[in-house]
Amino acid sequence: MRRFVANKAKTLIKTSVFSSSSLQNRNKFQSCSSSLTSSRFLGSSYSFSSMVDDYKHTPLSRDTLNPKVLKCEYAVRGEIVTLAQKLQQELQEKPGSHPFDDIIYCNIGNPQSLGQQPITFFREVLALCDHPAILDKSETQGLFSADSIERAYQIVDQIPGRATGAYSHSQGIKGLRDTIAAGIETRDGFPANSDDIFLTDGASPAVHMMMQLLIRSENDGIFCPIPQYPLYSASIALHGGTLVPYYLDEATGWGLEVSDLKEQLEKARSQGTNVRALVVINPGNPTGQVLSEDNQQAIVEFCRQEGLVLLADEVYQENVYVPDKQFHSFKKVARAMGYGENDIPLVSFQSVSKGYYGECGKRGGYMEVTGFSPEIREQIYKVASVNLCSNISGQILASLVMSPPKVGDESYESYSAEKDGILSSMARRAKTIEEALNSLEGVTCNRTEGAMYLFPSIQLPQKAIEAAEAVHTAPDTFYCRNLLNATGIVAVPGSGFGQVPGTWHFRCTILPQEDKIPAIVDRLTEFHKGFMDQYRD
Amino acid sequence: MRRFVANKAKTLIKTSVFSSSSLQNRNKFQSCSSSLTSSRFLGSSYSFSSMVDDYKHTPLSRDTLNPKVLKCEYAVRGEIVTLAQKLQQELQEKPGSHPFDDIIYCNIGNPQSLGQQPITFFREVLALCDHPAILDKSETQGLFSADSIERAYQIVDQIPGRATGAYSHSQGIKGLRDTIAAGIETRDGFPANSDDIFLTDGASPAVHMMMQLLIRSENDGIFCPIPQYPLYSASIALHGGTLVPYYLDEATGWGLEVSDLKEQLEKARSQGTNVRALVVINPGNPTGQVLSEDNQQAIVEFCRQEGLVLLADEVYQENVYVPDKQFHSFKKVARAMGYGENDIPLVSFQSVSKGYYGECGKRGGYMEVTGFSPEIREQIYKVASVNLCSNISGQILASLVMSPPKVGDESYESYSAEKDGILSSMARRAKTIEEALNSLEGVTCNRTEGAMYLFPSIQLPQKAIEAAEAVHTAPDTFYCRNLLNATGIVAVPGSGFGQVPGTWHFRCTILPQEDKIPAIVDRLTEFHKGFMDQYRD
Incomplete structure (x- = not known):
């Protein structure tokens, strides 16, 4: 670094x-x-x-x-992205200075930055809540759908004193939490309680909050999948804990083996690490798998038997692309196993940044916190209070994504068309890029069942590895840097997420707009052929 | 606790x-x-x-x-507020169950929760940026001012790809940072650089970020005024550092004596504490003083001589109520002293939650970071990146408060009327409550020169102190609890902010709407008389 x-x-x-x-x-x-x-x-x-x-x-x-800050790394905005920003500036200042016209940012799940349009209904409601003074104006009815106006009235009325510019309750506005809890109940078929909801500025601060509660020193370990989303490694580093890895099995479509979990746990414990929680990302980031129900049950049981807090990153719950897989929340799985509130401490993270909405800039999200004693919840509440509250627009949006228009609402048809258009296009894009990657020499790529990413494995020739070493660079970073310099495509080296030692990967989002995909595939294919020709052993 | x-x-x-x-x-x-x-x-x-x-x-x-979490306290949302919420619920469920009809939350600087209306221009721009699809509709011109439409166009055009729902640059949208830097230049008469601006979800996360960088262990100390805003003590506790106090002198209007700073610094150093930074809150919270320029110069010089980072909480920069005082940013003071970028590390915190706008729920703010080496700034950038970016509405609002309508803009008159109305009313309210407090037996209260608070000293009778001890409560908490139970007024005990041992205070905002002030003064006066009669020695 x-x-x-x-x-x-x-x-x-x-x-x-x-x-x-x-x-x-x-x-x-x-x-x-x-x-x-x-x-x-x-x-x-x-x-x-x-x-x-x-x-x-x-x-x-x-x-x-603070050495913890130095230790922290965050690859999705790291070296390759810095280089991309530099190239972009050069292209602006001197068009034609590189063999491509634009930078294609496939480094981060940021759909709207690549042209995805926001869901109209959500934005209508947000705009009306930002300026409730226009709610009863006649022109408003010409500009906004009837159900967005109605929803905005409902929301503004849920805010004490209709004060949309006030700090809310530290967990978020009660009425919005009620709506979210109702949305969770509808999704899961099990009760949810608005007292369990903590609204946050996206999922990241919620993850930090839990790490802050759990980590006392480097002797405290947090179980994380490898590959993992680097928020986890970064947050664990910032809080001074130890990341205890468990490997997802690429050969079985990034499956999670409980036997591996047990082995890693024993190993960590024998080294004196007190493993406190298990992070599971479902659908997977960067790996794109959707866990089977069996697998989820095994994870719940493992956490319960071993006394681990289950931290379930479920921000891609709306992003499932294959008919043979379905999203189940870990809370639903645990409850269906008969485990109740007092049996397993479980935190589910959700965000408005992902799904079909992709409202990254709104920084909305929540965590549903169950299975903690009142004295611990009091501490979570206190930590939430120190930052006063999350932003109200993000809170409102979090309630909207958990309670979108319903059949019969004026916006329902356009909402459904927008949603289905985005999700079906994502599925097609995932498939197209996956097939293209699998056609490349030395590249294998599991299918993207969910989330927003592909994480192909590249068998790099020894010569390429040596060339990378000669410039003191990890081989996958070397590949990504060459890819960027040749094509303008920004991918993140697998080493930023973790990978089985000796294997090399990169993460690439499926988010460029569909009309750009053929050109991206062509550029990528051409680059890869050239790279392999140059370095083939 | x-x-x-x-x-x-x-x-x-x-x-x-x-x-x-x-x-x-x-x-x-x-x-x-x-x-x-x-x-x-x-x-x-x-x-x-x-x-x-x-x-x-x-x-x-x-x-x-994590014991650091246990150690952290946050009084402005602490015990008294919890009691207030309970009473409020009881009033809702059983009207007439208490000797007052409503709870008056004077615990926190949350103006809109008490009826302050948002500034129309700001909300117009926010609504338009939330739903840019209506920008070119004819009805929009009937609903929004011409300059709000123009400003929204400008802002949307500053966002790469006009993607208002995308994650921004980790420091915030470049065009908005340019606007903020220009606003700082106008305010200070010294250059400001958009590369120095980090947009944040309110000022609190910015403060946490700096504490995270500075604090390695409990041997690292942060100088804080006493009384202080409990965000600082909470953040220092969460990051495992040591709060090194310096006392503001109540007798001289909460003056800051550099001789006291030096003494406290020596004391801390002799105890092995490595003091790394000095927090100064100007205008003061909870104390309401506005520092004199002389005083600010002495602080700058002290930090420079002693090698301290100067953390300047300047979120109340628009809240100055007395003609003989003026806000000067610490950066302006340092630059006017001839100290440049390389001479003093200085962080200025600003927020959209305070000022005349009081947009607490939007969670917008920024820190201007100067005087750090590129390698340290790189680390700040990395920590900002881990949370991706602050919310875009808050970013936009931060740019608006630093660049409000100007003479000639369509909104200028209404904007000015709203702003002046709020600030002059705040000044009157501060004066009225201050006078009322000073008329009470055993109470003395410095004038509120700025910010949003009064912090009166109460000389409690020995009998009251004994009665508090009998119920294992701090005497100022005992007073505030009695005040709440008798009147519904929520104030925060001085012990939450720190005070000279043996003195007792409470913090009370000046934010209830003006028409409610006479009744509040009556209730407070009546309560205080009764309390003193009950406990007079």
Whole structure:
């Protein structure tokens, strides 16, 4: 990572207007024109001449920074993305300077950045809640659907004092939590309680909150799938804990073997690690598998027997593309096994950023927290309180995705058409890219049953591995960097997610718009052939 | 605090629908009706009979929770607020059950919850950005001001791909940061750089981010004013650092004495604490003072000489009520002293929750980060990236408050009238409550020069202190609890903010709407007289 930091630092220095010499001049100028007196301290021992050196007075350096921060890595916005941003700027400043016209960001699940349109009904309601003063204007009926107006009235009435600009209850607005709980009940067929819902600014802060509660020191371990979404490794690093890996089996479509879990648990325990929780991502990120019900039951049972908190990342619950698989929440599975509130501590994370809505910028989400004693819930509430509340638009949107228009509502048809259009297109895109990848020499790719990603394995020739080593780069990063430089396609090296040692992967989203997919497939195919020709052993 | 937890726990148990017996029944019912098979594990060693005990399988208890979380306290949403919520529920269920009709929440700076209306222009722009599809509709011109439509177009065009629902750059949308930097330049008369701006979900996450960077262990100290806003003590506790106090001098209008800073610093250092940063809140929370320029210069010089990061909480920069005081940002003060980018590491926090806008629920804010080396900024960027980005509505609003309508814009007059109306009313309310407090026996209250609070000192009679001790309560909490029970007014005990040992205070916002102030003053006065009569020595 040092290289990454050094590169980025150079970029920062280059783009900063505050180079030390220009700064000094500007300050001289500004201090003359300022209305503030600048007498008393300029005569002190700190003269202008001491200002030219870089940050010599800065008490903070890499050596004195919190080492947990240094340790934290976050690949989906890491080295390759920094390079992509640089190339994009070069393309803007000098069109034709690279063998492609645009950068295609396949590094992150950010659908609207690639042209996906928001769901109209959701945006109508959000706009009306942002400016309730127009709710009863006649023009509003010409601009907004009747059910969006009705829903906005309902929501505004659920907010104490109709104060859409006030901090809410620390867990979120009660009426919205009631709606979400009702949505969970409809989804699962089991009761849900609005007291269990904590609305959050996307799923990430919810994950951090749980890590904060669970991790006391590096002796505390959190079980994570490998490959994993790097939020988990980053959050565990920031909180000073230990990531205890369990491997998803690529050969069986990224299956999760409880026997492997047991083995890894024993190993971690024998090394003195107190494993406290198990993270499971379903549908999988970056792996795209949808867990079978059997598998989920086995995981629930394992957590219960071993006394682990089950942290269920279920943010892709709406993203299932294959007819033979279905999403089941872990709470539904646990309840169907007969396990109740007091039997298993379980946290389900949901987000408005994923699904067919893909409203990443709204930062809405929630966690449903069950199976914790009142004294622990009190502590969760306290931690939530320190940040006051999550943003109200995100809260409203979280309630909308759990309670979309229903048959008979004015918006239902257009809503359904938008939703089905997005999901069926995602399924086609996943299939097309998957097939293209599987046709490449040395590449195998499991099908994307759900989520938004492909995670192909690449058998890199020894020569490519050596070429990567020669430039002190991981082989998969080397591949992704070459891919980017040749095609403008931004993928994330598998090493950012974790992989079985000696194997190489990359993660690529299925999110570019459908009309762009053929060109992407062509570029990728051409690049790969050239790369293999260059490095074939 | 144990009592608090216990009380809250009882409430949680009472309000939860998941009492263990009803849960068991519900699960039996539900597991029959579920479509999921529940065969394989019900026959295991975990039978239903083991489910009735409370959370016996929960691996998480107070004893095994992260002790930093346990240590963290957050008084503005603490015991008194929990009691207030309980009373409110009782009033709803049984009107007339208390000697007041409503709860008046003076515990937190949440203006819109008490009836303050949002600024129309800001809400118009937010609504249009939420649903840009209506921007070019004819009805829109009937509903929205021309400049709000123009501004929304500008903002949407600043967003790459006009994707208002996409994750932004980790620091926030570049165009919005440019607007904010320009607003800072206008405010300060010194250059600002959009690369220095990190947009955040309110100021709180920004504060946490800096604490995360600075605090390695309990040996790292953060200088905080006493009294302080409990976000700081909470964040320092959560990150495992040490709060090093410096006392604001009540006798001189909550002045900050650099000689006291030096003394406290020496003391902390002699105890082995590595003091890394100094927090200053200006205008002050809970104390309401506006620092003089001299004082600010002395603080800057002190930080520079002692190698401290200056963390400037400037969220109340628009809230100054007295003609003899003016807000100066610490960056402006430092630059006017001739200190440039490389001389002093300085972070300025700003929020959309305060000012005249009071948009707490939008969770918008930013920090302006100057004086850090590129390698440290890279680390700040990385930590920001782990949460992807702050919410886009909050980002937009942060740009709006730093760039409101100007003379000549269609909205300018109504905007100015709304702004001036709110600020002048706040000033009047501050004055009225301050005078009322100062007329009470044993109460003295400094004037509120800025921010949103009064922090009166109460000389409690010995008998009251003994009565508090008899119920194991801090005397100021005892006073606030009695105040709440008698009047419905929610104030926060001074002990939540810190105070000179042996003195007692409470914090009360100036935010109830003006027409309610006379009744609040009457209730407060009557209560206080009764309290003093009851406990006078």
